[in-house]
Amino acid sequence: MNIPIYSFLHIFSLITILANTNSARIANDPDVELLRHEMRMFWEGMAHLLAKGETLYPDRDYTLQFELDYTNHGRRIVRQTLVSTDEIRKLTEQREDGKTHTSILWMHGDPEVVDRVVMKNQEHDAEHYAGPMFPLFWVFLPDGRPLHVHLNEGATIERLETDNLYLIKSMRKRVELPLLITVDRDRDWLPRKIVIGDEETVIEVTDFGLDNGRWFPIKGQGSSKKTDDDGQIVRGREQFSFSVSGFQFNTPIDPNDYSIDLGTLHDGVLVSNETTGEEFIVGENQDRTRIYEQFSPDLPLNPRIEGINTEGIDIFRKPQNDSTIRWIALVIVFIVAICVVGAFTWRSRSAVMNR
Structure with a gap:
């Protein structure tokens, strides 16, 4: 045939x-369900991450040093240090232990000495973070959420034509801006590129490292610009790069690391609890002067007492309970009543004398 x-x-x-x-x-x-499952498995397999490094801004006079201690069950520490060209450091730190969010502000003159502690209820769960972000953190946790959570919350995903890459189209949570995340399936679903809004910020990973069988971004670069609500450019585009000097996966976790022991603080540290409204100064003397004189002696007296790291809170105000406030109010009312009665009596006597 x-x-x-x-x-x-x-x-x-x-x-x-x-x-x-x-x-x-x-x-x-x-297959979105398959990919979502893979992403979730990689995330759950990352029980603990330790990373440190720096972000360089060529157009600025400082370098941002960062340290990240992150678990996938709601405990995390994010520490940032601004190192300027004249070596003055300003250090801030955020800790979350699963229940309490603690912000730690450090002395200008000594970045190892605590100046103020602010505590409140932790508002976000293990899969949502809303604290300070920096380029590496954006790559590790875009907009404070794991990739499978982006898909759970309405993001779409499509496969690109090269190198087993996928594009996730999402939205930022706190501001209505598009978020494009190019992820690499061969690198444990880590992003290779992130574009926020109309390229307000662009972050690209240039190198990955490997630890304990897991990949992690160790070098990257990008640029950013700042616009107002009308889309007008407030700050022109500037370049930045980041590098990781060390990282480890799944080391042992000590739950005590993610909270702060108030008993270890120096006298003079201001402690504020925004949940209960309580505020106090550590130490018997309730005095902020000595801690500034000891650790920030080069600062002028008035700013060191009235303005440094207090964000407008009266650092000399002591906590007062409801009974104290009511007692003060009664005293004020009593004084006002005496003044009114006295004024009325004086007017009456004057009227009698004038007759």
Whole structure:
């Protein structure tokens, strides 16, 4: 039986068309549930991350040093140090232990001495973070959420044509800006590129490292610009780069590391609890002067007492309970009543004398 040659060509063409159609379907319509499951498994396998490094801003006069201690069950420490060209450091730290969020502000003159502690209820769960962010943190946890959470909250995903990359189209939570995340399936679903808004910020990973069988971004670069609500540029585009000097996965976790022991603080540290409204100064003397004189002696007296790291809170105000406040109010009312009665009596006597 003779089969015309064109029949073989026709069959081959059909097979090619079907293969291309299937390839296009895989590229543009991936199995979202499978990918979501993979992302979640990688995230849950990362029980604990320790990382440190720095972000360089060539157009600024400082470097941002960062330390990250992050668990996937709601405990985290984010520490940032601004190192300027004249070596003056300003250090802030955020700690969350799963229940309490603690902000620690440090002395200008000594970044190892606590100046003020602010505590409140931890508002976000293990899969949502809303504290300070920096470029590496954005790559590790875009907009404070793992990738599978982005998909759970309405993001879409499509496969790109090269290198097993996927594009996640999401939105920022706190501001209505598009968020494009290009992720690498071969690098434990870590982002290779992040674009926020109309390229207000662009972050690209240039190198990955490996520890304990897991990948992590160790070098990157990017740029950012600042615009107002009308889209007008407030600050022109500036370049930055980041590098990681060390990272470890799944080291032992000490739950006590994520809270602060108030008993270890120096006298003079201001402690504020925004949940209870309580505020006090550590030490029997309730005095902030000595701690500034000891650790920030180069600062002028008035700013060191009235303005440094207090964010407008009266640092000399002591906590007062409700009974104290009511007693003060009664005294004020009593004094006002005496004044009114005295004024009325004086007017009455004056009227009698004038008759």
